[in-house]
Amino acid sequence: EDQVTQSPEALRLQEGESSSLNCSYTVSGLRGLFWYRQDPGKGPEFLFTLYSAGEEKEKERLKATLTKKESFLHITAPKPEDSATYLCAVTYTGNQFYFGTGTSLTVIP
Amino acid sequence: GAVVSQHPSRVICKSGTSVKIECRSLDFQATTMFWYRQFPKKSLMLMATSNEGSKATYEQGVEKDKFLINHASLTLSTLTVTSAHPEDSSFYICSARDSGQARDEQFFGPGTRLTVL
Numbered sequence: 305e306d307q308v309t310q311s312p313e314a315l316r317l318q319e320g321e322s323s324s325l326n327c328s329y330t331v332s333g334l335r336g337l338f339w340y341r342q343d344p345g346k347g348p349e350f351l352f353t354l355y356s357a358g359e360e361k362e363k364e365r366l367k368a369t370l371t372k373k374e375s376f377l378h379i380t381a382p383k384p385e386d387s388a389t390y391l392c393a394v395t396y397t398g399n400q401f402y403f404g405t406g407t408s409l410t411v412i413p
Numbered sequence: 414g415a416v417v418s419q420h421p422s423r424v425i426c427k428s429g430t431s432v433k434i435e436c437r438s439l440d441f442q443a444t445t446m447f448w449y450r451q452f453p454k455k456s457l458m459l460m461a462t463s464n465e466g467s468k469a470t471y472e473q474g475v476e477k478d479k480f481l482i483n484h485a486s487l488t489l490s491t492l493t494v495t496s497a498h499p500e501d502s503s504f505y506i507c508s509a510r511d512s513g514q515a516r517d518e519q520f521f522g523p524g525t526r527l528t529v530l
Contacts, residue, residue, distance in 0.1 A: 347523045391456065
């Protein structure tokens, strides 16, 4: 059974068109939820950690939020350089990460 | 901070040979490192957890005799793919946790593209 589900699978936005990516998790006892950005042929780049429902983190045009069942990555006024795959991962023990399959974001100039 | 390097970035080898991939934490110590495999347009699959000074913990279905892991120091873990075959071709990525921080983030290396001919 999948621990983490990300949607949509792919998203195309016009430059400046804000949107949100979703990450939902199925098992209780979450210890932490993580967002990463991955460019083609590269390793994931760490963005945010969220530990408790109601927590929010921001970095430039990105804002991550967490509820008891899901997390959202909000992208405000995206630019073409924000194009990448965004991965969500959860951990219950602190060691093993369960990754979603990612959302491939394309921002069109 | 929190930089992880991998070497080599790309390797092409003949079937039956062994390939070693190095993963280093450059500016922090890592008691625990992780090795992942990623297939095209798929997410990361954890292969094993590498613990400094002890044996690695392998995930179900991962052959420990084929994927040898050594974590000899607090900044270096190696993955050796023994007797490589074309089906071992993949993108291998390592990650590390900062032992000096009470946090769970994993910091990833840039990955190694292995092609077995």
